[in-house]
Amino acid sequence: MNGHDTELMESVLVDSGFQQIDSETAADIVILNTCSVREQAERKAIGRLHSLARRKKIEKNFSLGVTGCMAQNLGRELFRLIPDLDFAISPGCIHAIGKVLRRLENGEKQIFLSNGDTETSDDFCRRKITRASAFVTIANGCNMNCSYCIVPKTRGRETCRPMESIVREVQFLAERGVKEVTLGGQIVNFYGIRKIPFENGKSPFVQLLERVHAINGLERIRFLSPHPSGFRDDLIGCYANLPKLCPHVHFPIQSGSDRILRSMRRPYTRQTALEVLHKLRQNLPEMAISTDLIVGFPGEMEEDFRQTEQLFDKIDFDMAFIFKYSPRAGTPAAAMGNQVSQDVCEERHQILLKKLAITSIRRNRLFLNSHQPVLVEEPSTRDHHILWGYTPHHKKVFFLGPKELIGKIVDVKISHASTCALNGILEDDKG
Ligand code: 5AD
Numbered sequence: 001m002n003g004h005d006t007e008l009m010e011s012v013l014v015d016s017g018f019q020q021i022d023s024e025t026a027a028d029i030v031i032l033n034t035c036s037v038r039e040q041a042e043r044k045a046i047g048r049l050h051s052l053a054r055r056k057k058i059e060k061n062f063s064l065g066v067t068g069c070m071a072q073n074l075g076r077e078l079f080r081l082i083p084d085l086d087f088a089i090s091p092g093c094i095h096a097i098g099k100v101l102r103r104l105e106n107g108e109k110q111i112f113l114s115n116g117d118t119e120t121s122d123d124f125c126r127r128k129i130t131r132a133s134a135f136v137t138i139a140n141g142c143n144m145n146c147s148y149c150i151v152p153k154t155r156g157r158e159t160c161r162p163m164e165s166i167v168r169e170v171q172f173l174a175e176r177g178v179k180e181v182t183l184g185g186q187i188v189n190f191y192g193i194r195k196i197p198f199e200n201g202k203s204p205f206v207q208l209l210e211r212v213h214a215i216n217g218l219e220r221i222r223f224l225s226p227h228p229s230g231f232r233d234d235l236i237g238c239y240a241n242l243p244k245l246c247p248h249v250h251f252p253i254q255s256g257s258d259r260i261l262r263s264m265r266r267p268y269t270r271q272t273a274l275e276v277l278h279k280l281r282q283n284l285p286e287m288a289i290s291t292d293l294i295v296g297f298p299g300e301m302e303e304d305f306r307q308t309e310q311l312f313d314k315i316d317f318d319m320a321f322i323f324k325y326s327p328r329a330g331t332p333a334a335a336m337g338n339q340v341s342q343d344v345c346e347e348r349h350q351i352l353l354k355k356l357a358i359t360s361i362r363r364n365r366l367f368l369n370s371h372q373p374v375l376v377e378e379p380s381t382r383d384h385h386i387l388w389g390y391t392p393h394h395k396k397v398f399f400l401g402p403k404e405l406i407g408k409i410v411d412v413k414i415s416h417a418s419t420c421a422l423n424g425i426l427e428d429d430k431g
């Protein structure tokens, strides 16, 4: 979501006459788009802001701003922490970035926009198309209130974009050569659940998938992030019925222990989650599955962690984002007793990372010697003759090829697999 918000702000700023440059030191304005999900991310951002603020002492015209979740989470406190900060804009108001910069030019100081301070537009979307794969926001905010999570505070209650507006954006993108869209939001599979009626047993999200699927020129559809509780048979069936829907699902399971899931306020059990994953792989045996897991949640005992380990062994995840629990002020979990020590968190983190290294390479090796359609993204930063892109299973593939292939889907024969990527040989360069 943050990466996408950055793109949206770039569009607004370029439209307002600002120019984007590569060099931070040469820029007159630096904006840090921030995340508050874990404390470490906020700490890093504050550190960067302190060092950037030093420029203000020498360069009178230099402006510094913060956008995103940290602006909402810390509010005006940010100006106390960084007195030279010029503005802070919460995620719900980032479309007003151009106006804020104009206010700054007119001499206003310490401008703060909190969620709800500006009106939003359903059609607020990018005009600049940077790659053949685009992220399209379908909903914003979250009503779930998982006990560890700061997002409901920083992004507010869920709002969903009208289906027509989303379809229009995807059409616009497909007409301009975009081949893949990722439908995004905090929880996408509950899209429109209270506003749009079910049709023939199909949820609003499945209806949206079908509408997007019908758009000519578009070749791949992904979505991020779904909630494990929102995988009913209508959605599972889409993997068989909608060929453009990529065979990869991100399934943020968070823990393998029912006791911990309850305490996290995640409304599913280990068993119901396993049933969904079983159905998904039954439908499509080679389905790639990734997940998010938190270790060291308050009260996580050896036995709870063992349940997570067992679940990890059972599913054979292609990829997992494993986080050490980070207490976030104001969330219910931060006030719970039985906080787990840093040492234990670290130990559990390492155990799961080691397991992931084994399962991810095993899953990646399944693709050895196969031909994969790769949507080419960009040249590798290490060697510009090497390109990279994603397969439908969301495997990153590196291969030697001319940069004219960027934005095309090419056939690559997989020759090598590591834990986080594949390497291959270009088989056809006709695109
Ligand atoms: N501590 C650690 N990880 C967290 N996440 C969300 N909140 C926290 C927290 N307080 C993780 C969850 C979520 C992902 C985006 O970040 O796993 O799925």
Ligand code: SF4
Residues within 6 Å of the ligand: 142, 143, 144, 145, 146, 149, 150, 151, 152, 186, 187, 227
């Ligand atoms: Fe946070 Fe839970 Fe909402 Fe995800 S579903 S954004 S973890 S509150």
